[in-house]
Amino acid sequence: MSSASEAVNVRLLDREYTVGVSAEGRDSLVAAARVLDERMREVRGNNRMAAVDRVAVLAALNLAHELQQLREENAQRDREISGLLEGLQRKLDGLIDAR
Numbered sequence: 001m002s003s004a005s006e007a008v009n010v011r012l013l014d015r016e017y018t019v020g021v022s023a024e025g026r027d028s029l030v031a032a033a034r035v036l037d038e039r040m041r042e043v044r045g046n047n048r049m050a051a052v053d054r055v056a057v058l059a060a061l062n063l064a065h066e067l068q069q070l071r072e073e074n075a076q077r078d079r080e081i082s083g084l085l086e087g088l089q090r091k092l093d094g095l096i097d098a099r
Contacts, residue, residue, distance in 0.1 A: 010030060012037050019033075
């Protein structure tokens with residue numbers, strides 16, 4: 001069940017943006033905005049004159065790269081778990097057949 005969208009104000013590099021989000025997603029969106037703001041500030045560093053769009057793109061690229069790495073790690077972990085489960089299933093089948 002989805003609820004109606006509500007307007008939430010977030011601040012990124014001292015600029016305010018209004019975003020529509022469900023009530024259930026509000027806290028997550030605010031947390032994500034904090035992460036993005038921190039990343040944008042890291043990218044900008046001491047260069048206060050850096051173009052906001054460039055800072056935003058570089059921060060987004062860094063976050064997307066991290067997300068891709070996590071996806072790859074999860075896929076690898078899923079493959080490992082699948083292999084372990086298949087091995088356990090074969091052992092169980094062998095024990096049942098041995099009866």
